Structure formats: C-alpha cells, structure tokens
Amino acid sequence: GENVEQHPSTLSVQEGDSAVIKCTYSDSASNYFPWYKQELGKGPQLIIDIRSNVGEKKDQRIAVTLNKTAKHFSLHITETQPEDSAVYFCAAKGTFQGAQKLVFGQGTRLTINP
C-alpha cells in the first residue's frame, strides 16, 4: 500500500521568511496530494491540493509542487505570519479499494517566531 514520509517533523522560521515542508510517497499510481493545516484543538483543514496532471499550484502565499518522477511533493509558504503556526500534514490518495483512501504523513509542527 501507499506510504508517505514527511519532513521535517518540526520547523521554526522567522516571521516574514519562507517555510518549506517536503513529502515523499511510494505508490506511483497515486494521483491526488492534499495538504492540511491543523491548529490546536481543531480538525485538519484542507489548505491546498494538487493533482498528478500538474506540477505546481499556487494560492496567495501558499504553493505546492509535485515531482512525479521522484515521487515527492512540497508545500511552500512565503511571507510567513504568526497565524501560520500549526501542524501541517501532507497526504497521498492511495489506489486501494475504491481509490478514496488518503494516507497521511506524520506531520510538521511549524512555529513562526515574531
């Protein structure tokens, strides 16, 4: 089945700097890669996603890139703000049994220092 590795597990950046979180996946048939942001005491919130037919997608300060050959994808946050502090999860859509299953990375705790 699908396996998703995420790193780093913790990341601390100065406000205004950029943050990059990277994930690798194992199933070359996976075709959907969402990113979730989880704040303390809340459920994960979808912030951006990318499908395998594109290499990059951007939404304001957030961008995601996908390299299908290398089987890795990354989240880029520019001009970071204190409210970006949270745990971020990447995921890949597996192909097992109906292809609805998301496999999540272990998460990255991002801290923005003012």
Add this chain to the structure above:
Amino acid sequence: DAGVIQSPRHEVTEMGQEVTLRCKPISGHNSLFWYRQTMMRGLELLIYFNNNVPIDDSGMPEDRFSAKMPNASFSTLKIQPSEPRDSAVYFCASSLTNLGRREQYFGPGTRLTVT
C-alpha cells in the same frame, strides 16, 4: 454550511465501558471517513463509507471497534469494550466523490480518554 459535526467533543470513560461517537457529514456528501489521531501513530484511517456502504475497514484495529452508517446524514463509531489504549482523538471527515473530486473535510474531532 455547518461543516462536519461530531459529538461528543470530549468523552471520558472507564475501561470496559461502551463508547459511541457520532458524526453528521456535510449535506450532499456521499463519502464518510473515520480517522484516529495519536502522537505515536499520527492520523490513521479506520474505515470509510461510500453511499452508506462500508468500502474499506482494514484500519479498524480490533473487533471491539464497529462503525455504521444507517443513512446519508449520520454515522456512528462504537468501541465495546473500551481500553486505555483507545484513548485518542477521533475525527470524522466527509467528501463529495464525483466528477473526480477528492477533497475531504474534517470535523472538530472527539477526544476520547479511557481510564
């Protein structure tokens, strides 16, 4: 839109007791997912339903866990009997899976503590 609704938000129970977690998906969504989140194992998919039918329950840890979806607007996850190692945050998520859409929307979770 009210989003995915879960109840209770917090549950504290003693080992051996039955626990029932409830979920109301977003109206119109046809897929529902139950996840468990722990520090050790991260976010794990327990089971998911499509059009009220269980599709993949390979993540259900033991026979003590069961899930039902009697209609499109309600699902339950039951643990009987509960054990301390079941302590975790349980999330329900829903999605509309047509026309190639894949986005899953999570509820606020139920924090379960089994003493």
